[in-house]
Amino acid sequence: MPVEFRTGAWLRPLRGLAVVVSLLVSGVAIAESVPGPNAQSAMPAAEDAALEARVKAFAYNLRCLVCQNETIADSRAPLALDLREQVREQFAAGKSESEVRDFMVSRYGDFVLYSPPLKASTLVLWFGPALLLVAGGAWLAYRLRSRQREQAPQLSDEERERARALLKGSQPNSEESRT
């Protein structure tokens, strides 16, 4: 049984954004839920806007199994509708978010979660990039330091003299002069 840690503390700002977005979206949804000839009777009208907002916000964290790059909040696949309905019912029945999350994971696996849990099999996923960054930084530091060492050559007095002469533009040694 892999140990799961609470993850995503740094995702919290994003979650806040998701809530704001979902409130906006649910505002539209409420505007649309005025009964009319096209009202969907398969989906109970949103009696409770707060519940609906909670469902939406929560649904943004779940992946649709059918269209795999969409959340079940965005997807129009029938399964996504069914799963949203499940979330709505379970929230209405007083279940907590972690209970509903467990319900989904026990049926569809971790794949259903948009933020993968931290456990033994996902350690590389969570920490691989940071490890690569540290390794790259260490390699760069090593390279820069060794290059610095190479770039500070020790000159003997004679070589220094020769260099000075070269810079002045005269040949110090007759044996190297051109014929």
Place this chain on the structure above:
Amino acid sequence: MKAKFLVPLALFVLLAGFLAYGLTLNPREVPSPLVDKPAPAFSLARLDQPDQRLDLEQMRGKVWLLNVWASWCVACRQEHPFLVELSRRDIVPIIGLNYKEVRGDGEIDARGMALDAETALAVQRARGWLQAHGDPYTWSVLDIDGRVGIDYGVYGVPETFLIDRNGVIRYKHIGPIHDAVFRDVLLPKIEELTRAG
């Protein structure tokens, strides 16, 4: 020092290896967390006698297949002849889970339909389909609203579960079963589970 130029090459080969392996994987096949877990309980109306129910418990003591199907499912039509053939060989009982027969069909607007009417329509459609294509199922049961499907983590049709004598799911196949997958994967497992008795 001389072999330094090999480093990018080695990295490239490593990356290409990962990518090549990735190409062999099917992202549509999501591994089920239900494998090696007890099959979720259900009690559903039987297609042959809708006033009677089939419980999961009734299958205890048998090694069996649970095949998720619907008359609107195109891939089921492709799979069906094999299932009919398999049922004649009398190797393993097949229970059909008829999944959202009416409301799963994109061409029917089932919104606002009363459950009784929907059930009656489902029975009519499902029976008609089995009459036309053959009935490989010991029993079929009606999952009108797809709730049992959700309990089994069904996200596409067809899907097939292999369930052992103790009611534990031993394998899940996503998509149509065909000869090769039955012979190479399911049959060995069925034989093993039957022997384990």
